[in-house]
Amino acid sequence: MFEASGRSQPTKTGQQATPPISVEAGSDISVQANHSTILEVRNLETKFYTVDGVVNALNGISYSVGKGECLAIVGESGSGKTVGVLSILRLIQSPPGRIVGGTIDFNGTDLLKIDDRAMRKIRGGAISFIFQDPMTSLNPVMRIGAQITESILAHESLTRRQARAKAADLLAMVGIPTPAKRLNDYPHQFSGGMRQRVMIAMALSSSPQLIIADEPTTALDVTIQAQIVELIKKLQSELGTSVIWISHDLGVVARLADTVAVMYAGYIVEKAPVDDLYARPAHPYTIGLLNSLPRLDARDKTKLQAIGGLPPNLLGRLQGCPFVPRCRFSTDICRGEMPPLAEVAPGHAVACWHDRLTHGDARA
Amino acid sequence: MNDEVLVQVKDLKMHFPIRTGVLNRTVGAIKAVDGITFDIAKGETLGLVGESGCGKTTAGRSILQLYRPTAGEVAFRGNDLARQGPDSIRRARRHMQMIFQDPYASLNPHMRVGEIIARPLRVHGITKSRREEKEMVADLMAKVGLNVSFRDRFPHEFSGGQRQRIGIARALATSPDFIVCDEPISALDVSIQAQIINLLEQLREELGLTYLFIAHDLSMVRYISTRVGVMYLGKMMELTGSDELYQHPLHPYTKALLSAIPIPDPPLERQRQRILLEGDLPSPANPPPGCKFSTRCPFATDHCRTVEPEFREATPRHWVACHYAEALDGVTPGQAKGMTRQ
Numbered sequence: 001m002f003e004a005s006g007r008s009q010p011t012k013t014g015q016q017a018t019p020p021i022s023v024e025a026g027s028d029i030s031v032q033a034n035h036s037t038i039l040e041v042r043n044l045e046t047k048f049y050t051v052d053g054v055v056n057a058l059n060g061i062s063y064s065v066g067k068g069e070c071l072a073i074v075g076e077s078g079s080g081k082t083v084g085v086l087s088i089l090r091l092i093q094s095p096p097g098r099i100v101g102g103t104i105d106f107n108g109t110d111l112l113k114i115d116d117r118a119m120r121k122i123r124g125g126a127i128s129f130i131f132q133d134p135m136t137s138l139n140p141v142m143r144i145g146a147q148i149t150e151s152i153l154a155h156e157s158l159t160r161r162q163a164r165a166k167a168a169d170l171l172a173m174v175g176i177p178t179p180a181k182r183l184n185d186y187p188h189q190f191s192g193g194m195r196q197r198v199m200i201a202m203a204l205s206s207s208p209q210l211i212i213a214d215e216p217t218t219a220l221d222v223t224i225q226a227q228i229v230e231l232i233k234k235l236q237s238e239l240g241t242s243v244i245w246i247s248h249d250l251g252v253v254a255r256l257a258d259t260v261a262v263m264y265a266g267y268i269v270e271k272a273p274v275d276d277l278y279a280r281p282a283h284p285y286t287i288g289l290l291n292s293l294p295r296l297d298a299r300d301k302t303k304l305q306a307i308g309g310l311p312p313n314l315l316g317r318l319q320g321c322p323f324v325p326r327c328r329f330s331t332d333i334c335r336g337e338m339p340p341l342a343e344v345a346p347g348h349a350v351a352c353w354h355d356r357l358t359h360g361d362a363r364a
Numbered sequence: 365m366n367d368e369v370l371v372q373v374k375d376l377k378m379h380f381p382i383r384t385g386v387l388n389r390t391v392g393a394i395k396a397v398d399g400i401t402f403d404i405a406k407g408e409t410l411g412l413v414g415e416s417g418c419g420k421t422t423a424g425r426s427i428l429q430l431y432r433p434t435a436g437e438v439a440f441r442g443n444d445l446a447r448q449g450p451d452s453i454r455r456a457r458r459h460m461q462m463i464f465q466d467p468y469a470s471l472n473p474h475m476r477v478g479e480i481i482a483r484p485l486r487v488h489g490i491t492k493s494r495r496e497e498k499e500m501v502a503d504l505m506a507k508v509g510l511n512v513s514f515r516d517r518f519p520h521e522f523s524g525g526q527r528q529r530i531g532i533a534r535a536l537a538t539s540p541d542f543i544v545c546d547e548p549i550s551a552l553d554v555s556i557q558a559q560i561i562n563l564l565e566q567l568r569e570e571l572g573l574t575y576l577f578i579a580h581d582l583s584m585v586r587y588i589s590t591r592v593g594v595m596y597l598g599k600m601m602e603l604t605g606s607d608e609l610y611q612h613p614l615h616p617y618t619k620a621l622l623s624a625i626p627i628p629d630p631p632l633e634r635q636r637q638r639i640l641l642e643g644d645l646p647s648p649a650n651p652p653p654g655c656k657f658s659t660r661c662p663f664a665t666d667h668c669r670t671v672e673p674e675f676r677e678a679t680p681r682h683w684v685a686c687h688y689a690e691a692l693d694g695v696t697p698g699q700a701k702g703m704t705r706q
Contacts, residue, residue: 076553077553191644191645194644221415221416221580221645222415222582222621222625223620223621223641224415224644226623226626226640227641230638230640248553250554251626251627251628251633253628254626254627254629254633257630275631278630288555289555290628292554292555292557292558293558293583294583294584294586295583295627296583296610296625296627297627298587301587303562303565304562304587306555306559306561306562307555307558307559308559311523
């Protein structure tokens with residue numbers, strides 16, 4: 001699959017020795033073997049042991065990502081969406097953080113069981129990461145060319161010259177004009193949108209199977225955000241890469257995602273195919289989020305329905321559903337026990353004791 | 365809303381000098397705001413949108429005389445502030461306040477909430493006694509939905525949304541007529557944004573406030589504003605009623621900006637046509653000649669690149685700065701090739 005994606009870009013590296021036919025046959029086998037799921041996260045649990053007590057950042061989340069699929073993880077700050085993906089790459093700082101339970105199956109390997117060396121090969125290799133702030137994730141005193149070739153050489157045995165040619169090809173692929181010349185520039189010579197393109201080029205340099213993008217457009221203006229979203233969509237369909245897109249922007253997610261997982265207080269509270277989630281949201285929190293957004297295409301002005309209260313404090317023992325203090329449907333059972341994530345429609349799972357009630361309410 | 369004009373901005377310019385060398389010589393200027401003209405009627409909310417670096421924040425600050433404008437007029441109730449001295453401006457500030465973007469940076473971390481809200485009362489000599497001050501602070505806290513018993517707490521003990529409420533209470537302390545809201549919700553979580561917007565709306569109705577609402581979130585601006593102005597590189601590109609702007613945009617930049625806003629509706633999103641602008645905002649230190657948008661405009665002609673379009677009333681109450689606003693009505697960028705100069 002690496003080679004398959006390399007083939008579609010005009011690289012002059014000459015390193016694609018594997019004939020394309022065997023690659024496609026290989027990926028077919030893997031499709032049959034594990035139903036094209038490349039990442040399967042089960043009951044992942046991460047805690048931070050701080051001086052103030054235990055922070056329950058991630059309370060057993062499960063999801064899977066298929067080949068070529070875009071999974072969006074939506075949530076507010078502190079909902080655990082970033083901790084969730086950092087846990088996949090084992091990038092949780094320890095101490096105070098620790099992954100205390102669960103499995104992360106990536107193409108048949110449990111990422112929580114392999115040694116650090118093998119993990120380093122996967123990071124920036126088969127799984128690459130695009131961070132939120134392109135300003136702080138590039139080294140300001142290193143030329144762009146050196147930074148991209150560094151990540152290429154870490155995962156591929158090429159000569160410096162070949163790596164540089166590949167770096168220029170990657171910059172061209174993400175739409176940076178005069179790429180060969182721009183390799184000599186420093187990050188400050190690029191605008192915010194261009195820097196995020198450089199980050200995407202670096203993420204693509206290892207022909208990853210999975211790209212994790214943590215709020216990649218939050219720091220950008222809307223017209224630049226639209227450019228980046230279209231670029232990722234295009235690259236994804238051309239290269240068949242899977243994407244986990246973390247965002248708080250339900251608009252961008254509607255444009256990009258195949259599946260959406262909504263997180264609240266370290267739980268996935270709802271998970272559904274994108275159309276289903278927006279048309280029939282079932283969790284009171286999802287319903288609240290969608291109702292609190294003004295729509296650009298709104299015909300008349302209706303008062304925004306804000307979700308009252310504050311996001312929860314994750315410190316200390318949790319009991320029951322964390323959304324209870326802000327939920328208008330909550331009853332005694334909600335306070336006593338956290339509801340399991342259960343399917344209400346094919347592919348649509350909700351963690352709410354009152355999903356039928358809210359389901360009906362949302363339709364009305 | 366009535367038609368009484370509260371704030372009148374005429375050809376406002378705010379240039380920041382670029383200095384260099386040992387002699388600190390001025391070698392050029394950043395034209396952050398370069399000649400904008402508009403009125404704000406009493407009781408209305410004027411939205412100001414644009415991308416970062418377009419000058420919207422500078423416009424807000426120079427209207428309040430937090431920067432002394434390079435040129436132009438800012439009349440508040442008919443008095444031109446740009447021509448007045450520091451004392452009379454300070455007196456005028458009682459009637460014009462500001463709510464800042466970052467509720468973490470705009471509150472003094474060493475002051476208790478009660479003191480923060482009371483500060484404008486003392487500065488302007490509004491309250492006569494400590495008791496009166498205490499009552500007013502309690503009143504203001506209740507008005508913005510803060511628990512009065514929190515008056516002795518420090519800002520770090522509050523969440524982002526609560527801090528923004530503190531900022532709003534401080535702005536309301538002097539009973540102003542006019543408030544510049546500079547991106548008041550962009551630092552807040554989605555579920556909290558609607559709370560703050562509803563609070564601002566409620567206060568506007570109760571107290572008869574007038575807002576200049578600066579933001580980059582066009583969906584929220586459409587929701588809260590009576591009229592909306594679109595800025596690009598220090599210039600006003602288009603200004604009209606908020607429904608008119610969203611349903612019938614005339615300027616190619618407005619059209620591109622609107623098409624870039626994602627709508628939380630997946631089937632609709634898949635159908636929508638994006639007008640993708642190429643490239644980035646040019647530097648305001650070295651803006652292009654002619655129309656400022658000509659470097660990224662899919663319709664730009666040689667005429668656009670040499671002659672700057674006038675900001676004119678194309679249809680009643682709909683102002684636009686584009687040579688081809690009428691000709692481009694309903695034209696998509698794909699059809700641009702066949703277009704010729706009028």
